[in-house]
Amino acid sequence: MSLIYRALVTVMSWLALLARSQASKDAEILALRHEVAVLRRTNPKPRLSWPDRAVLAALARILPKRLRERRIVTPGTLLHWHKRLVARKWTQPKAPGRPPIGEDLVALIVRLASENRRWGVVRIQCELRRSGHRVAASTIRKILRALRIGRPALCHDSWRTFLRVYADALIATDF
Incomplete structure (x- = not known):
């Protein structure tokens, strides 16, 4: 049963491939070739240089949406690279505090x-x-x-003086 299912899935993917445009196929081939080149020169974890990132980001814009999600560089990774690039380019140095x-x-x-x-x-x-x-x-x-x-x-002394003068005035007027 699984063999029949796999054969059916393969035939359907070939039919879908026939429906795609030539530019889309070329972009996917270029992206796959670049990914293979990156994976060949690295050990277990690929480390992408800035030229690699630029090529993969440019090719990702050409690829169809469903193919972008299956690359070594996901759309989330592309957004993260873009945010870091913009943040580094457009941030102003912060002053340490009030002048x-x-x-x-x-x-x-x-x-x-x-x-x-x-x-x-x-x-x-x-x-x-x-x-x-x-x-x-x-x-x-x-x-x-x-x-x-x-x-x-x-000024305790002046307050005491005021109270003394005021008390004396009150006493003097009372009598």
């Missing part, structure tokens, strides 16, 4: 923080923005921490 702050701007931040001990990071940021520099508060904080400039001085 660094200039030394003159760092010096200005340090000067503002040291001359105005009661100013916080947000106040320094506002003053820089008024002078035309856009710097994030977190960047100012990192710069001040790196240079070991402490937090702004709290």
Whole structure:
């Protein structure tokens, strides 16, 4: 039974071969010859060079769809090669991060923080923005921490003085 089945399948494939165009047959022969050449020069696993890939990719476009799937280079492999080629050609080098702050701007931040001990990071940021520099508060904080400039001085004495004067005024008006 299997012999009859194989004979029938072979006859049907011959009939299908007769129905194909001559260009399709030529493309398949070229692809098969190139695959055989690649397989002859390799050991167990074929390693394709770039010229081999280019030839096989060009011939795969000519082959009929059902024949493309039976080659050593599948359509998925062709797509993978194309994606890698495009990714290598069109990618831009990525910058390592935000651009660094200039030394003159760092010096200005340090000067503002040291001359105005009661100013916080947000106040320094506002003053820089008024002078035309856009710097994030977190960047100012990192710069001040790196240079070991402490937090702004709290003005407890002035608050106590205000409360004392206010309490004295209340007591004076009450009597």
